[in-house]
Amino acid sequence: MWNFSLWALLPPVYSVCSAAGLWAIYFLAVKNETIRPLGSQAKRRNGSFYPPYISVAGNFPPVSCIFSEVTNLAAFVGFIIAVLRYVQLRHRIDKPWLNVCCLVAFSVACFGMTLVGNFQLFTKEMIHNLGTFLAFGAGTLFCWMQSYITLKVNLNNEGKKVGIIRVLLSGSITACVILYICLMSQGLHMHATQCQWSLVMFFFIFLGTFAIEFRHSRFDIVCTDNCQRPVCLSEPLTEMSTPNQL
Template sequence: MGGFPGAPPRTQGPLPCSFALAVSNKTVNLTEGFPYISLCGSFPPQSCIFSQFLNIGAAMVAWISVLRYVQFREWGIPKFPNRLCLGSGFLCALGASIVGNFQQTNELSMHLFGSFLAFVVGMAYFWTQLVLLRLAKPRAQPGAPWIEPLRLLLCGLCTALMVAMIVLHFWPRRSEAAVCEWSTAMLLFVLFGLLAVDFSDATGFAISLQSRPRSCPSGAAHLPSL
């Protein structure tokens, strides 16, 4: 099975859409404070849009994580840290799907667990990439020299906003915490978008499945794996 890598996920559109619908149908009241993302996506019809696009985004994040894993392998990144990075990408995708399917008004504990995976583990995914690229220094890495400092700046800013969001939530200064949450989500989308630079010189890739010959003993077959 072969194909082109494709573009990074573009799930930022439904979030403002959910916000606009929530304000227009008065399920959130801006006079009482700026709402969290989850509150905007808790009630229909915006909850339907919220869930659908987060599921699509989760599938795209998982696919991008696989592409990044294959790319890192080609760049000589060691197998264990590369798999660790892949696993964090999968967990981020799982978290996004959980957030979309378990609204906070229906199942708060699962929703918070999904938020942890999407935000915290998702942020760890990009920090891991930065560390691996810094240590390996692949010559084939595409993009302008300022891409890496930009990623570092965005990761630092995103982490700071995430910490501020948690602190402000328990202060409690919920409106300010919500602004930090929205900003963190947008920065994560930007970080995923920047991966288009890394995939810009990739024309495609192929995944092949090799069947074991009937005459070959079960332990003698060699099947390539990720």
């Protein structure tokens, strides 16, 4: 008999599979000789490889098809995780607007991911860059808000420990975003690509940490003939500690 909710498996499985999908795209692009390997200065005889940005790795077919599929699935499942987190906190936070803002921020980030995946960099650069801005910008905001909520809403007396981890991850994500922009502006593309890959991996690690709280909750969808009743419920498996209200 499981002593934790199987929903706890969703965030880490999502993070591992999404990261694996992006790395598969990277290795395929290296194999097809469209990008340089990370940390390499290898050049073609008649020119140079493209820098190994994630968007460039997924720009050329047939890898671009895989890239679109990976980003779309990552955006969809990521949105589901954000909704589950919203439902989990809905009755444990006395400032509902903050919980709503978290959901909206990550929804915007997920929409940005779909733009990145479906509009290739060299084809629709403006739309692609807009998607990158939405994904990184709104995603970073989501991480900081969730870090704050984790510290204040002390679910099962684990909020402070988990909150510290998330604050460190949010700080790392913010540092990577700033460093990425600075390196891009100076034309240091190989270093910028390394920073970009680190940034995305930190995002996936952050989302994977939701397994800690999800292991205490069971999420059910209830269908009834009475349209007045709610259709989405979150029921704790174990008794939660009294939260520190925001």
